[in-house]
Amino acid sequence: MDLRQQQQNMVERYRETVDQRENIRRLQVETGSPFAADSAEQLSARVERLVSKREVDPGDLTPVPSDEGPVRPAVVFERILGAANELQSVNFLARGARAARAVARVDIIQGGRRAGFGTGFLVGERLLLTNHHVLPDVATATESAAEFDFESDADGVPKPVDSYDLAPDELFVTDPALDYTLVAVGARPDGKRPGEVHGWLRLIAQQGKIVIGEPVNIVGHPDRRPKEVAVRANELLNQLPRFLHYRTDTEPGSSGSPVFNDQWEVVALHHAGVPDPGGAGWIANEGARVSGILRHLAEAALPPEQKALLAELGPQAVPVGPVPVETVPGDGRSGGRGTGAQERRGVTGRTAAGRRRVVFLHGRGQQGHNPAELRAGWCRGLAVGLAAAGLPPLDDADVWFPFYGDALATATAGRESAGLDTATTTAEAYVPDDPGARAVYAALIAESAKATRMPESEQQPADAQESGLLGGAVAALQRPLSWIAARSGLDDIVIAAVFRDVAAYLGDKSVRDAVLEAVLAGLPEDGEIVLVSHSLGTVVALDLCTMLPSGISVPLLVTAGSPLGLDAVYRRLLAHGAVRPGQVDVWLNAWAAGDAVAIGCPLGDTWDRVRDVLCANPKDRAHDIAQYLSHAPIAAEIAGAWSAVG
Incomplete structure (x- = not known):
């Protein structure tokens, strides 16, 4: 890294x-109070540490009035800190x-x-x-x-x-x-x-x-x-x-x-x-x-x-x-984090009686992150959408979060990019080293530029010369990449990084195998799953559907910020084309006009029986999963499928 x-x-x-x-x-x-946003557990631990280390003398603390209702932990802590500040x-x-x-x-x-x-x-x-x-x-x-x-x-x-x-x-x-x-x-x-x-x-x-x-x-x-x-x-x-x-x-x-x-x-x-x-x-x-x-x-x-x-x-x-739980600031709740093999694979959920499992499948760039933290972020975005739809939030513990971020990073280590030290453009800095992945990377940029109506005469400048380690063909990709960035409002680094990882997944079999193995290891063994995917995760989801055990079906598939509408993507799936998975009953695709990764959307133009939902994501957060999940129609669809009897 x-x-x-x-x-x-x-x-x-x-x-x-x-x-x-x-x-x-x-x-x-x-x-x-500056301390009111932290959890009761953190505040209590802090108080205990200050008192046990004799940073404060409990006898110096004024009593808390008992006739004002329950005492917030922050009130107690303010008194402790006030004494400690004498230091x-x-x-x-x-x-x-x-x-x-x-x-x-x-x-x-x-x-x-x-x-x-x-x-x-x-x-x-x-x-x-x-x-x-x-x-x-x-x-x-x-x-x-x-x-x-x-x-x-x-x-x-x-x-x-x-x-x-x-x-x-x-x-x-x-x-x-x-x-x-x-x-x-x-x-x-x-x-x-x-x-x-x-x-x-x-x-x-x-x-x-x-x-x-x-x-x-x-x-x-x-x-x-x-x-x-x-x-x-x-x-x-x-x-x-x-x-x-x-x-x-x-x-x-x-x-x-x-x-x-x-x-x-x-x-x-x-x-x-x-x-x-x-x-x-x-x-x-x-x-x-x-x-x-x-x-x-x-x-x-x-x-x-x-x-x-x-x-x-x-x-x-x-x-x-145990590994410290994630704290969601301000609500006093905690969500557990797995240990050992679970911690490496992701976060497993529980199954409430009579309900299906919800599975979140994340996108790229998550290596080194805590799966429980990521899962909680998705749940918070979904909670906003559910509130807008007049529905209660899902319990984090009901959600499965198979984690492949570290597996993807390990599989691409040492071959993510060629000539990073000599690259002069973003397109060069992020081009994959593997020849197959490099071809997919170039195709993704070229096709996306075409989809955003970049004139063909500008995509390959006539004076492109062989230059540096990567050559003029790769160097010339910066112009269409900059075009896509300008039209979408996303930074060209963000776009290039996503395209690089999608290309590595689709163009290098060892990378694909490592990702799918990590995801399969973090899935339920049977039953019905509501599969919600984002970005590169939507590509993984389509491949995953061809490999699911016979005991698993997908009553609802949600794809958000997906590149599945690009020919360079769907032709390289395990199904070898835009073939709708047989295990999927309902397919909902969320996309935003300003999302450069979802440039091939709506998917209904290419895929069979996909319901496309256009989301008005802010321009600077057009690709964020939390923005997609905060839309009431999408959140309500997920909640409805989850609460249905399996």
Whole structure:
């Protein structure tokens, strides 16, 4: 996973949680409390942690009036936090200074040349935590170094820099999805390890380190400058199962910085700012949660000697209990997340008596995401549509969510694109490396450009020359791609990324097999399913229908934002054409005029017995599944099929 993909995933996560953040802001305004949007479980865990660590004295808290009805958890927490905020004095500064000593500037060396700088921090006597995109591999880490005390003293005099070589041969663990790298650090010539000199920050697996609305503090080396700290005017905006969104000031070079609560406990590993899709700077920051990193480390397959080195993290870093449930901010409800094989395949649902199963089949770009989080996002979009139709929401637990995002990413790893480093256009950057997938990719762009009435004379410029690694034929695809983007309003990167993954699925048998295997593993074994699919998931759904066990039927198929109307797509399905699946009783297709992925819609022009529903999705969210599901006719159809007796 390259930096471009990491940033795109981050932007998508931020876009997918826009409704959560709007709900958070609404609750904060309505209640007058910055903490009212978090769940009772999170607030209780936070209170317990502050009291148990003696950050506050319960005797100093004023009693809560008993004659005002039930006490909201946020009210109790406000009193706890009010007492805890007394720490913003010398104690706060002293603890911050102690924590900052463990933060280092990472001098990134590649091929003997300085490639840049990042930030890292000690989490053990000889263990440094930073981003995957700062230290992506053993070779880079071997040449790079950690520089401590690159800062000024109390009188503004620069301190002597204390530099240590990294020792990835002793330990190197990395994960591009969470964007973290844990690497061992060598000793100084005098034999001292960095933790002996600068101390280290304890990573804590226990929940309750921060809640929505609390401030965060960041220490790092922005833009390679001496160490700086960002305090105040910062707050936690939202909590996802594996990531945090927060508002604070960071710059390039802050990557790999620790994100602290007010007790100077690490709550996240900062990895990037979220760019404004409109190009107006940065709108938030994102970091990987400590709990997610520790769980990944606990499950990593490492040699015994490296496992032993992880013991430096301490017993408080060992995850205990089930994987944290997803919290839907503002409603106090939680949805479970599977563990083990279920966690890898997706989220299974239950079957209410007398009802069919609902199965959501997601689109591309979901690798590294929590299936329970994705499922909840779909359910929230559907709940809006059901409310508009005067119907109650579905329970998240009644929905199955077979997850293939990681399987798709693994199957295409190393061959997603050719010449990414030399590409000069978006079309080149996203072209698949596999010859079959490359042909499909070119056909998708060309056919979509034709469907949007691009003049043929402009699709293949006469002066196209062989250029670079990819050649003029691929380079010439940028013009039709830009045409499609201009006509739809979607970014050309979004369109190219979707077309690349659709092409990889259709043009490379090994990719298709890996995706279908992952989906089949997360489906019910028998019965009737209401199959709701989106984007690439609609293509997978049509193939899936040819492979379903004999005991499964599909009374309703919903396709949303689908490219199934393109000849380049349906001719390459397992059915070898626009052949309507026999297991499907009713087929509903949702499409939007501004959705460049659904450019071949309506499907009724090509497929037999498809009911097309035109949705007025906002131009900037024309392809979003939540927008499609929020339309009352579509939501009502899903609810009706689900509640019918199977």
